[in-house]
Each structure stands twice: as C-alpha cells, then as structure tokens.
Amino acid sequence: MAKLQLRNVWFRYSKEEDYVLRGVELDLNESELVVVRGPNGSGKTTLILVAAGLLRPENGEILLEGKPIYEQLPLARRRIGVTFQDPEDQFFNATVYDEIAFALRQLKISEDKVKACVTKIAHRLGIEHLLSRSPYRLSGGEKVKVALASILVYEPEILLLDEPTAYLTPEGKDEVMKILSELKNSGRSILIATNDLDIIKYPVDRILRIVNGKLFAEANRTLDKIC
Numbered sequence: 001m002a003k004l005q006l007r008n009v010w011f012r013y014s015k016e017e018d019y020v021l022r023g024v025e026l027d028l029n030e031s032e033l034v035v036v037r038g039p040n041g042s043g044k045t046t047l048i049l050v051a052a053g054l055l056r057p058e059n060g061e062i063l064l065e066g067k068p069i070y071e072q073l074p075l076a077r078r079r080i081g082v083t084f085q086d087p088e089d090q091f092f093n094a095t096v097y098d099e100i101a102f103a104l105r106q107l108k109i110s111e112d113k114v115k116a117c118v119t120k121i122a123h124r125l126g127i128e129h130l131l132s133r134s135p136y137r138l139s140g141g142e143k144v145k146v147a148l149a150s151i152l153v154y155e156p157e158i159l160l161l162d163e164p165t166a167y168l169t170p171e172g173k174d175e176v177m178k179i180l181s182e183l184k185n186s187g188r189s190i191l192i193a194t195n196d197l198d199i200i201k202y203p204v205d206r207i208l209r210i211v212n213g214k215l216f217a218e219a220n221r222t223l224d225k226i227c
C-alpha cells in the first residue's frame with residue numbers, strides 16, 4: 001500500500017472560485033521521490049498543502065497508510081514534513097539553532113538530547129557554521145537547507161517540498177537534490193512540487209504534470225526510463 005494516497009481530491013479556495021484541484025489521484029510510495037511540475041498558478045502549492053492535511057479538500061480523501069489523514073491528527077503531523085515555497089514563511093526563531101530545535105522542544109525532549117539531534121542534522125546538511133545566525137539573513141540555498149533541517153530533525157517519513165530548488169545556484173541544487181536522493185534511499189517518501197526545469201537533470205522516480213487540476217505522468221520521462 002502506498003504511504004500517502006490522494007483519492008479523487010477536489011479543492012477550491014472558496015465557493016465563488018473555480019476548483020484548483022479537480023479529481024487529483026496520487027500514490028506516493030515508501031522510498032520514492034516524485035516530482036510534480038506545472039506552470040505558475042497550476043496548483044502545485046495547493047496540492048502540497050492539501051496533501052499535508054493543511055487545507056481540507058471539498059471532496060475526496062487523503063490517506064496515510066490507508067487511513068484518512070483527518071482521523072489521525074495531530075499525530076499525522078509528525079509523520080509529514082512540509083517546506084514552504086518561501087522558506088521565510090517557515091521561520092520565526094532568532095537563530096538557526098532555535099529554528100531547528102523548535103519541533104523537538106515541543107516534544108518536551110531534554111535540552112541535551114535536543115542539542116545532540118540539532119548538531120547531527122546540521123552536520124548532515126553541512127550547516128553547522130550557521131547555527132548561531134539569524135535564519136532570515138542567509139543565502140537562498142542556506143535557507144532551504146535550514147528549512148529542511150527543521151523538519152528532518154523530527155524524522156518525518158513523508159516529505160512534501162514546495163519549490164525546494166527555486167532561487168538556488170546550480171551547485172545549491174546539486175547539493176539539495178543529493179540530500180533528497182539519500183533521504184529517499186533511506187526510505188522516505190518525497191514529493192517535490194516545482195516549476196524548475198533543471199529538475200529533469202536529476203534522478204527521480206516519477207515526474208508528473210499538473211494540468212487543469214489533475215496529475216498526469218510525463219511521457220518523455222517514461223521513455224527515458226525505458227531506454
């Protein structure tokens with residue numbers, strides 16, 4: 001069974017507006033890295049927020065290991081890590097250290113353990129040297145890594161990432177995609193929503209396109225895989 005499933009999901013922001021998601025079907029499996037592409041305004045961010053259980057669909061279901069996500073809150077929140085299109089929307093602490101430590105402190109873990117976990121994840125992402133800095137005064141790539149660290153620290157099984165490569169240098173993209181590839185290999189289910197054309201350079205399991213509020217497999221990618 002897929003880790004996260006969207007079944008005939010319909011979503012609109014208000015009754016006066018058109019549906020943004022029109023019957024989305026998606027299976028995200030364990031140890032799978034899936035990309036959803038589409039132009040601005042096609043509904044990628046909406047999809048991420050709906051899949052995370054942060055926006056409730058009007059129709060359809062989001063299933064976490066086969067059970068409706070809305071029957072598994074708040075615990076489901078710890079199993080799903082979300083990063084926003086603009087990392088700054090995620091930050092609210094004075095230092096990178098506090099930003100990464102926040103979720104663990106909510107879990108009432110001892111400060112010694114918090115420090116050990118923060119140090120470990122900072123090392124993994126190569127951001128130890130940023131721990132005392134303000135998260136708001138970092139480069140684009142550094143912000144993305146801090147946003148990732150702040151969710152990876154509580155070890156979510158599912159990662160839903162909105163434009164994680166936007167505004168990064170080519171080297172920054174390589175680094176972030178390498179980290180995501182390692183996470184996938186260690187069993188995580190990862191969904192990336194992006195309008196970044198460079199994404200096709202990287203090895204991912206599937207590329208989907210969002211068209212008129214529905215997801216379709218990208219034909220070219222399938223052919224690439226066959227050959």
Ligand SMILES: Nc1ncnc2c1ncn2[C@@H]1O[C@H](COP(=O)(O)OP(=O)(O)O)[C@@H](O)[C@H]1O
Nearest residue numbers: 013014020038039040041042043044045046047
């Ligand atoms: N908070 C909101 N309220 C109303 N409409 C919104 C809101 N956020 C996004 N939209 C609209 O939903 C559509 C999809 O937007 P979005 O999911 O942000 O697309 P993408 O991430 O692909 O650029 C767009 O028409 C956008 O204007």
Ligand SMILES: [Mg+2]
Nearest residue numbers: 044045046085
């Ligand atoms: Mg978006």
